[in-house]
Amino acid sequence: MNGVQVSTTVNGDVEEFVCHPGETLLEVLRNRLGLTGAKEGCGTGDCGACSVIVDGQLVCSCLVLGAEVEGRKVATVEGLADGNRLHPLQDKFLEHAALQCGICTPGFLVAAKALLDDNPDPTEEEIRYALAGNLCRCTGYDKIVRAVDAAAAELRKSSKKKASGRKK
């Protein structure tokens, strides 16, 4: 095969792989790196189930080529938790039962992470718009929106604590 040698960072770890020029990042993550959290829901960028963050930018990994992440930083749902400590978004998804079948959930978590990285205090409308690239067929979105809102509040609280801790 005419392989492309790629060196990148995934969830903080350096990863080296060889892929076909036409292979998508989604295929690379799932089939070469064993990171199956991102899902193929449509393969055309319409459903968001394959969402990952590349250099701080939310993308559909089905629309990005594996070769394109050379030298970049990729963040997936698998990197959300800190070891056994869940990310506040994951905690709140649990607490609110913001998922049902779970196939779209990794994409929602990643999209919500991208939103909160950018806007720590979104309104409900902003949450709904930010998540409007992700389809969910089970939940009707209600609990997802509430979970993201609760996680944002949690994150604001802990960043305040950190900030005041530093002042001392």
Next chain:
Amino acid sequence: MKFGVGQPVPRLEDPRLITGSGRFTDDVNLPDQLYMAIARSPYPHGSIASIDTDAAEAAAGVVAVYTAADIESLGGMPCRAVLKDRQGNPCFIPKRPLLAEGRVRFVGEPVAAVVARTRTEARDAAELVLLEVEDLPAVVDLNAAAAAEATVLHEAHGSNLAIHYENGDEAAWEAAAAAAAHRVQVSLVNNRVAPSPLEPRAAVGHYANGTFTLYNPSQGAFAQQGVLARAIFDEPLESIRVISGETGGGFGIRGEVHPEAALTLFASRALGAPVKWHGDRSEMFLSDSHGRDNLTRADLALDESGRALGVRIETLANLGAYCSAVGPFVPTMAGGRVVGTVYRLPALYHSVRCLYTNTMPVAAYRGAGRPEACYVMERLMDEAARQLGIGRDEIRRRNFIPSSAMPFVNHSGVSISSGEFEATMDLALERADWAGFERRRRRSEGLGRLRGIGLGYYVESSGGGPEEEARVRIHPDGSAEVIVGTYSHGQGHETAFAQILSDTFGIEFDKIRFIQGDTAFVKFGGGTGGSRSSQMGGIAVKRAGEGVIEQGRAVAAELLQSEPGRVTYEAAVYRLDDASAQVSLADVARAAETAQFGGEGLAETHRYDRGAGTYTFPNGAHVAEVEIDPDTGVLHICRYTAVDDCGRVINPLLAAGQVHGGVVQGLGQALLENVVYDTDGQLLTGSFLDYAMPFADAMPDVDVSFNEVLDPNNELGVKGIGEGGACGAPPALVNAALHALASRGVTAIDMPLTPEKLWRAANGLSLQERAG
């Protein structure tokens, strides 16, 4: 009990799903697996002249190409609907082959299966399969399919009519209609929808050592095993193991065995390697079963005071090109069991003509017939209220079946056992501030917008197959294992059933291990569908647990050197009634595994039989409030209120989630979703760009509450909650939109209420004529 029934317990399923470690079928990869792709018919209707597979076979990486001629040993996909018309003629059910035989009958019908070393090679080669057909006219429109001169899809049958189902008494209806002070007629479209679970179908088939193993998403592995073994492969049940790990949504259609799953098994046996197939989204639009698709005319006869005297409901129902597993059952009996829904109707006549067309087969979709039945009655009630000048709540009040009349036997002979329809509606009206609507309307009017509020009352008949099984075992460490025949594909049974067992045993929640979806363990079960799992699986689990406690009591009595009658059980401890001695559940389980006590351990299988012909009746009142911008046609859902009676709520978190999901699917159907075939039979809605599913930005917060009226016929008092939202939302939304448009003289509009349609309606333009 902290984790018991009624508590908002977080889901046991979720830790794996929120970390990306859920194992769905596409996450399953077996060593040396090959990949399958399907060549599908691009023609809606034609006689197959030839299928040339030479180029595909010669393509890089290709291992095998199969057409119908290669799989003659396999049976077709069965339909389990058993229906007869009034003259005793059975429903005409043609063979539905795995790969097209002789004719192709819809765009997307599988024609050939190509197996190659990689997915890309398989898909590329599938495009090289050359299908030549002699074109036949495509029959797409339901009225055209019913016409005498229509092209017939299944020639030998002579017409496209599978069955003309009738129920009720036409003469009684005629008499009621003749005596009526008022007659109200509606003509309705229940649009075809694509159920679209977010997980595209996938399958991994593996044949080794005389056994087939199939990994695939489903709504119950046992049912799939039965279809594959009996109808398709003609092999003993034990020779096929079906494993459904996580399933990414079902909504009815994952209860079907689709052809690709069987083909991976066939190819694996032929090639001696595992074979994987993973469909893409466009294939799903073409080849996942569709839902709904009815044309209905209904006629309601009322007396002077707005009390119904009778109803006539006549429907043309689209089956698609073949019968799905449930095909003609959905528009006839599934909906027909609650025909007339929650209203007293002295006379009723119900007629359904099920027709074949050159489209993808239609199967069960969330509610399966009940949403259609409810839509008809709720539109009739609103139209009657409008014509008679009676309040829309008032006309329902005058016609509801009162609780005092229950059990109430309806025109289908079904006994509606419980419900407080008026009280439930009143709760919804109160929470929705129905009385304060006029104030809000005026405010909208001031902004140039049309505001409306609408009501949808639904009732279901739930339960599905009357038998369900559960097996509960207590391990020597005191932990419990439960095997169920139902199958959670998002509902959260792992949690709900653990709550029931936690209540039954008084053991800790995290000591309960849940097994489903693998026929190596599940030896019987109807799967999940028709809102049946809490009432069927839940009771089987509870009774199996109680059986285990009784078994344990006998063992404990011996260990305590006493009589079973003197042994009490509480919180995982057996005690003598005078509290002089005790033994733990774990010790009893350990003892039960010794030869002294037969060595079988502490385990009980319970098969619960609800009784044929009995159901539960989840019901509820949904209120939608909308605002329409007449300049753009954009509809905004300002407020949505759901009050559901699903009997006892096992877990309010899970129950609310079911309501949310059902409501949004119903709103999707009412507002956006529509499967469109053009007049030539080509599918125009083959992606999420063309087929609009609701996103978060356009959906409302849903105010969810429950009026728990316990079911009188099962000890948990549960009724089911899976489908109510999909029943209540379409009529609530359409009635609200029509209420908003009333000032513009609009009295009828068909789903989906797209902005263009609403804009045309609001501005007095024809609804038929398309822009551009």
